[in-house]
Amino acid sequence: MKYSFRQLEVFLAAAHFQNITRAAESLAMSQSAASSALKELENQFDIQLFDRVGKRLQLNELGRLYRPKVEAVLAQANELEQAFSKHTEVGALKVGATLTIGNYLAVGVMAQYMNTPTHPRVSLEVANTSTIARRVRDFELDIGLIEGELQSSELDVLPWRGDELVVFCSPTHPLAQKTSLTDEDLRTATWIMREQGSGTRQSLSGACTACCRINVLLELEHTEAIKRAVEADLGIGCLSEVVLADAFKRGSLVPLTVPEHRQFDRQFYFILHKQKYRSAGIDAWIELCRQLR
Structure with a gap:
C-alpha cells in the first residue's frame, strides 16, 4: 500500500482547516511532520490535492473528488478498530x-x-x-x-x-375567540417567527404563499423565546405540536384553527x-x- 492512514488523516484535517499548522495541532503532530505527510502522499502518486495561497490550503478539483472517498476509507477503518477493541459494531x-x-x-x-x-x-x-x-x-x-x-x-x-405545525396565540389575544381563522386573518396578523433558514419558517411560508406575505414582527432563533413573546401578546406564532403540547395543557397558549385548504403538516x-x-x-x-x- 503506497499510502498510510496517517497521511489520509492529514489530508482530511488540512481540507477541514485549510491550514497545515491547525491541521497538525488537531492531530497532535508537529507542523513539519504533517507537512511532510501531505507532501509524501502527493509525491507518491504525482498529484496535487490543494492550491496553496500563502499559508492557506484550498482543495482543488482533484482534492474535492477524493475527499469523500478518503472519508469513507477512514470511517470503515475506525469502525473496524472499534469492533476489534470493543467487540461491537456500534461506535461514536x-x-x-x-x-x-x-x-x-x-x-x-x-x-x-x-x-x-x-x-x-x-x-x-x-x-x-x-x-x-x-x-x-x-x-x-x-x-x-x-x-x-x-x-x-x-x-x-x-x-x-410526520409532524404538524400549529398556529397559536395567548388566551387573551383577539384571535383566540375565533372558531376558525381566515386567509385574511393570517395575512393581517402580527407574527413571531423562527429565522430564515429554519424548517419551521420554510413550512409556514409554503403554507401561506397563496394568501400573500405574512407580517413578521420578530424573528427569534429559539422556540421558548417565541412562546414567551406570544404569551406576552406580541403576536401569534407557528411551531411544531411537539413544542406546544405542555403550554396547551397549562392553558398559557391556545391553538388556532387554520383554513382547511392550508397544509400545515410536514x-x-x-x-x-x-x-x-x-x-x-x-x-x-x-x-x-x-x-x-
Whole structure:
C-alpha cells in the first residue's frame, strides 16, 4: 500500500482547516511532520490535492473528488478498530439536529443509543436546517435530522416521520375567540417567527404563499423565546405540536384553527452525505429514531 492512514488523516484535517499548522495541532503532530505527510502522499502518486495561497490550503478539483472517498476509507477503518477493541459494531456518532428535533426528540434517542454495553458516545449539534445540511455536506456530522425540505445533489434525504405545525396565540389575544381563522386573518396578523433558514419558517411560508406575505414582527432563533413573546401578546406564532403540547395543557397558549385548504403538516428527514460510509452506528441511530413515538 503506497499510502498510510496517517497521511489520509492529514489530508482530511488540512481540507477541514485549510491550514497545515491547525491541521497538525488537531492531530497532535508537529507542523513539519504533517507537512511532510501531505507532501509524501502527493509525491507518491504525482498529484496535487490543494492550491496553496500563502499559508492557506484550498482543495482543488482533484482534492474535492477524493475527499469523500478518503472519508469513507477512514470511517470503515475506525469502525473496524472499534469492533476489534470493543467487540461491537456500534461506535461514536456525530449528530446534527434542527431546533425542534434537537430539543424535544433527539435527546431520548441519544439515551437509548448510549445505553448499550460499550456506552458509545454521541455528540449533538443543534442548529437550523441550512447549517446542519452544510455540516453534513462537509463531513463534519455523520447524520442530520432536519425539519425542512431540502434539495441537494450531495445528500441523501430520507423521510423519517410526520409532524404538524400549529398556529397559536395567548388566551387573551383577539384571535383566540375565533372558531376558525381566515386567509385574511393570517395575512393581517402580527407574527413571531423562527429565522430564515429554519424548517419551521420554510413550512409556514409554503403554507401561506397563496394568501400573500405574512407580517413578521420578530424573528427569534429559539422556540421558548417565541412562546414567551406570544404569551406576552406580541403576536401569534407557528411551531411544531411537539413544542406546544405542555403550554396547551397549562392553558398559557391556545391553538388556532387554520383554513382547511392550508397544509400545515410536514415531514422530518434524515440527511446523509451520498458518499459517506453507512456505519452500523448510523444504521442503529436511524432504527432507534424510527421506533420513536
